[in-house]
Amino acid sequence: xxxxxxxxxxxxxxxxxxxxxxxxxxxxxxxxxxxxxxxxxxxxxxxxxxxxxxxxxxxxxxxxxxxxxxxxxxxxxxxxxxxxxxxxxxxxxxxxxxxxxxxxxxxxxxxxxxxxxxxxxxxxxxxxxxxxxxxxxxxxxxxxxxxxxxxxxxxxxxxxxxxxxxxxxxxxxxxxxxxxxxxxxxxxxxxxxxxxxxxxxxxxxxxxxxxxxxxxxxxxxxxxxxxxxxxxxxx
Amino acid sequence: xxxxxxxxxxxxxxxxxxxxxxxxxxxxxxxxxxxxxxxxxxxxxxxxxxxxxxxxxxxxxxxxxxxxxxxxxxxxxxxxxxxxxxxxxxxxxxxxxxxxxxxxxxxxxxxxxxxxxxxxxxxxxxxxxxxxxxxxxxxxxxxxxxxxxxxxxxxxxxxxxxxxxxxxxxxxxxxxxxxxxxxxxxxxxxxxxxxxxxxxxxxxxxxxxxxxxxxxxxxxxxxxxxxxxxxxxxxxxxxxxxxxxxxxxxxxxxxxxxxxxxxxxxxxxxxxxxxxxxxxxxxxxxxxx
Amino acid sequence: xxxxxxxxxxxxxxxxxxxxxxxxxxxxxxxxxxxxxxxxxxxxxxxxxxxxxxxxxxxxxxxxxxxxxxxxxxxxxxxxxxxxxxxxxxxxxxxxxxxxxxxxxxxxxxxxxxxxxxxxxxxxxxxxxxxxxxxxxxxxxxxxxxxxxxxxxxxxxxxxxxxxxxxxxxxxxxxxxxxxxxxxxxxxxxxxxxxxxxxxxxxxxxxxxxxxxxxxxxxxxxxxxxxxxxxxxxxxxxxxxxxxxxxxxxxxxxxxxxxxxxxxxxxxxxxxxxxxxxxxxxxxxxxxxxxxxxxxxxxxxxxxxxxxxxxxxxxxxxxxxxxxxxxxxxxxxxxxxxxxxxx
Numbered sequence: 001x002x003x004x005x006x007x008x009x010x011x012x013x014x015x016x017x018x019x020x021x022x023x024x025x026x027x028x029x030x031x032x033x034x035x036x037x038x039x040x041x042x043x044x045x046x047x048x049x050x051x052x053x054x055x056x057x058x059x060x061x062x063x064x065x066x067x068x069x070x071x072x073x074x075x076x077x078x079x080x081x082x083x084x085x086x087x088x089x090x091x092x093x094x095x096x097x098x099x100x101x102x103x104x105x106x107x108x109x110x111x112x113x114x115x116x117x118x119x120x121x122x123x124x125x126x127x128x129x130x131x132x133x134x135x136x137x138x139x140x141x142x143x144x145x146x147x148x149x150x151x152x153x154x155x156x157x158x159x160x161x162x163x164x165x166x167x168x169x170x171x172x173x174x175x176x177x178x179x180x181x182x183x184x185x186x187x188x189x190x191x192x193x194x195x196x197x198x199x200x201x202x203x204x205x206x207x208x209x210x211x212x213x214x215x216x217x218x219x220x221x222x223x224x225x226x227x228x229x230x231x232x233x234x235x
Numbered sequence: 236x237x238x239x240x241x242x243x244x245x246x247x248x249x250x251x252x253x254x255x256x257x258x259x260x261x262x263x264x265x266x267x268x269x270x271x272x273x274x275x276x277x278x279x280x281x282x283x284x285x286x287x288x289x290x291x292x293x294x295x296x297x298x299x300x301x302x303x304x305x306x307x308x309x310x311x312x313x314x315x316x317x318x319x320x321x322x323x324x325x326x327x328x329x330x331x332x333x334x335x336x337x338x339x340x341x342x343x344x345x346x347x348x349x350x351x352x353x354x355x356x357x358x359x360x361x362x363x364x365x366x367x368x369x370x371x372x373x374x375x376x377x378x379x380x381x382x383x384x385x386x387x388x389x390x391x392x393x394x395x396x397x398x399x400x401x402x403x404x405x406x407x408x409x410x411x412x413x414x415x416x417x418x419x420x421x422x423x424x425x426x427x428x429x430x431x432x433x434x435x436x437x438x439x440x441x442x443x444x445x446x447x448x449x450x451x452x453x454x455x456x457x458x459x460x461x462x463x464x465x466x467x468x469x470x471x472x473x474x475x476x477x478x479x480x481x482x483x484x485x486x487x488x489x490x491x492x493x494x495x496x497x498x499x500x501x502x503x504x505x506x507x508x509x510x511x512x513x514x515x516x517x518x519x520x521x522x523x524x
Numbered sequence: 525x526x527x528x529x530x531x532x533x534x535x536x537x538x539x540x541x542x543x544x545x546x547x548x549x550x551x552x553x554x555x556x557x558x559x560x561x562x563x564x565x566x567x568x569x570x571x572x573x574x575x576x577x578x579x580x581x582x583x584x585x586x587x588x589x590x591x592x593x594x595x596x597x598x599x600x601x602x603x604x605x606x607x608x609x610x611x612x613x614x615x616x617x618x619x620x621x622x623x624x625x626x627x628x629x630x631x632x633x634x635x636x637x638x639x640x641x642x643x644x645x646x647x648x649x650x651x652x653x654x655x656x657x658x659x660x661x662x663x664x665x666x667x668x669x670x671x672x673x674x675x676x677x678x679x680x681x682x683x684x685x686x687x688x689x690x691x692x693x694x695x696x697x698x699x700x701x702x703x704x705x706x707x708x709x710x711x712x713x714x715x716x717x718x719x720x721x722x723x724x725x726x727x728x729x730x731x732x733x734x735x736x737x738x739x740x741x742x743x744x745x746x747x748x749x750x751x752x753x754x755x756x757x758x759x760x761x762x763x764x765x766x767x768x769x770x771x772x773x774x775x776x777x778x779x780x781x782x783x784x785x786x787x788x789x790x791x792x793x794x795x796x797x798x799x800x801x802x803x804x805x806x807x808x809x810x811x812x813x814x815x816x817x818x819x820x821x822x823x824x825x826x827x828x829x830x831x832x833x834x835x836x837x838x839x840x841x842x843x844x845x846x847x848x849x850x851x852x853x854x855x856x857x858x859x860x861x862x863x864x865x866x867x
Contacts, residue, residue, distance in 0.1 A: 053417055054416075055413060055416070055417070074416070074421065075413075075416035075417050076416050076417075076418075076419045076420055076421040076422075077421075079416075079417055079418060079419035080419050084417070085417050087413075087414055087417065091411055091413070091414035091417075093406065093407045093410040093411060093414070093415075094410055094411075095406050095409070095410055096403065096406055096407060096410070100403050100406075100407075101407075103400070103403060104403055104404070104407045104415070104418050104420070105418055107400055107403075107404070107418065107419065107420070108418075108419040149418070153418065153419060264642075268641075268642075269642070270641075270642030270643060270645065270646060272590070272645070272646075318825070318829070321829050322828070322829070327586070327588055327641045327642060328582065328588060328789065328828075328832075329828050329829070329832065330642070331588050331590075331642055331645055332781060332785055332824065332825075332828050333825050333828055333829065335590065335778065335781060335824075336782070336821040336822070336824040336825040336828070337821070337825065338821075339774075339778055339817055339818070339820070339821035340818050340821040340822060340825075342817075343814040343815070343817040343818040343821070344814075344818055346814045347814045347815060347818070456649075456773065457653075459646070460646065460649065460650055460653060463643075463646045463650075464650065467639070467643070497657075497660070497661060497668075498661075500653070500657060501654065501657040501658070501661075504650055504653060504654045504657070505654075507650060508635060508650075508654070511635055511638055511639070511647070512635060515638040515639075
C-alpha cells in the first residue's frame, strides 16, 4: 500500500434523478492493478463506472484520479485525463467503419503504446475488416472494436462494463485471452462483470457491490465461493 | 424548343443556389437533429453583412466573401454555444420555438437597421456576361459561376464529412452523443463547429442570393422553405441527393414560371408535395445503417 | 369517509366560479364598453381561441405546426367565397368553413404526417404557402390584392353598425367559449388520456393499444375545424381579405406560438394568460413597431430556455392552482369541503 493510488473513490453517492444508486462507496485502484467489480443486477456496478467516467454527477473530491479531484467533471475532460470507458452494450458508432471507430478513440492524441498498428497486432481479425461498417461484425468482434477503441486513447485506466454480455463462452475466453497483453503495457483496469469466474481469473482484487455499497473486498485468490455468494446475494 | 432548353437550363442553374440553401440545413439536421427555422433569415443576414462589407470597404461582393464567410461561421459557433445547445434533447419544442423566435428577431432587427427597402449587391461585369452554347441557347456567367460554386460547396462538405477528423467527429456525435463524450469529444463544441460550418455555407448562399436578385428583410422564410424542399426531394442524409433536390426544385419553378409567371413558387411546392406523396423517402435517400 | 374520483379541486371550483362571473360580465360588454373595447376584446377572444387550438396540437398531441395560418386563411376565404359567389349569409359560413376545413385537413394530414418532428413543422408551413398562392390565383376574390365583403351582404347581417358590432362580439365570445369547452371535453375523454399517454411516451402508448397516429390525425382535423371558424370570424370582422393577411405566418402562427409559450404550453390556462400578457405588452409597446416584435421574440426565447412551462407553469408549481383540471384526482369525502388530494 506504499504506492499512491491511481484512482481513489471516497464516500461516493450517485443518483439517477431522485433514485440513489450508490451510497458512500469507497474503493481504490493502484497503478498497473486490475480489479474486478462484481455484484447482482442493480447493485450499482455500471453506475460506478459511469460516474467515474463523468457521465453522472458527483462531488469533485469523491473521485480523485492521479491526485486530481475529477468527480463531476464532463466526460470528455475525464477522457482527456486518461480514463477510457468501454460502455455496456459496446456503443459502437454505427455509421463509422471499424477503423473510423478506432480513430475516434485515438483523436485525443494522448501518447502511449497504442496505435492502429499495435491494435491490429492484438486483434488481427479487425485488421482485415477495418473498412467494414462496425455493425457488419460479429458480436465478439464488435466487443473487440469497443475495447480497442478505448485503448486507442492510451488511457492510464481502462473501465470495461460487461464485456462478456451476450457472447458465447468461447468468444468470451478469446477476449479475456487478450487482457494480459493489454495489462502488460502498465495500464490499470476495472472490470465490471457478471461472469464472476472470468473476472476473478483476470484480476488481482475484487469489490463485490450490493445495493450500492461495497459488501466484500479482498484479493481475488483469497476469496471463497461462499463469501462471494454471501456478498453477492446478501444472504 | 430552344425556349424550353433555356428554361430548364436556367432552372438547373438556380437549383445550385437552392442546393446551397439546403446543404447547411441538411448538415445541421444530420449532426444534431435540429431544424433551424431561422436558416433562411440567416441567409438574408449574410446578404446584409455582405452589403455592409461592400459598401464600407468598397470591394466587390465576391471579394466580400473573405469577410462574410468567417464572420457568419463565428456567429454560428457562438449562437450554438450560447443558445441552441441549451435546447437540444428529447423534446422537439425548444429548438423549434427558439429558432422560430430567432427568425422573428433577425427579421425585425434587419427591418430596424435597414428598413424594408429592396437592396441588391452589384457584382459588376460578370452579371451581364453570357456565353452562347448554341443558337438561341445562352448561359449567363453569373448563374454558371453560382452553379460551379454550389458543386464545389457540396463536394467540400462531402469531403469534410467523410474524409476528415472533423467529419468523423460529426458522424460519431450524431450516432451516439454519450459515447462520443467518452471518447473525449465535447458535443457542445462539436455541435457548435457543425453550426459554424452550416453558416459558412449560408454566407456563400447569401452573397449569391444578393447578387442574383433584390432582397429585403422579409424574404428569409421562403429561402428556408426552398432549402427544406430540396432536402426532402433529394432524400435525407445524402448531400448529393440534396444537390439533386435543389436542381429538381429549380427546374420545377422555372417550368412553372414559364407557363404562368404566377405559378413559379407554386410549381416548386407542387413538385415537393408530389415527391412527398409518391416517394416520401426522397429521390436519392441514403439509408442510415 | 368515502373515496371518489373526480376532476374538481378547490382551486378549480373557485376558478370555475370566477370564470362564470367573468363570462357574464364579458357577455354584457356591449352595455358597458365602447366600440374600441369590444374590438379589443373580440381580438383577445380570437387569439385565445387560436392559441388554445395550437396548444392542443403542439402541447398535447406533440404536433408542432407552424402552418396553422393555412386554416385561418382557408376559413376566411371560404366565408368570403360563400358570401360573394354563393350568397350564403356570413353567419352560416362560419360553421360551414369549419366543416370544409376539417375535410380539407384529411388529405393534408395524409401528406404532412409523412414528415416527422421538425420536418412536420416546415411541411405544414409549405401547405399554408400553397394555400396562400392558390388564393392569390383566384381572380373572382381579387387575386393577390384581395377583396372586400360587398356592402349589401354586410347590411343584410344587421340593420345598424352598432348591432353588427354587438353581433360580431357575441359570436367571438361564443366561439371561444365553445372551442375552450370542446378542448376541455376532448382532453377529459379517452382521447385526452390517450394524448397524455402519447406525450409521456409514444412507444409505451402504442404498446398499450393506443392508435397513436389515428389520435394525432383526429386532433389535427379538429384543430383545423376550430382554426378555420376563428379565421372566418376574424375576417368577417375586418370585412376585407387578402392572401397576405389571411395566410400571414406572423399574425396567425408566430404570435400564437409566442402567446402559448409565454403563457404555458401544454396547459389549458396557458394560452389565456399568454394572450392577456401579449395584449398588455402590445397596448403599451406597440408604438415601438419592429422593436416590439424583436422583444417579443427575445422574451419567447428566454421563457423557453429559463421557464419552459411558461407563466402558468410557474403558478402551478408555486400554488398548485388549476382552473380547468384535466387529471382525475382521488377525493376523500370527510364531510369537509376541499379535502382534495392529488392522487
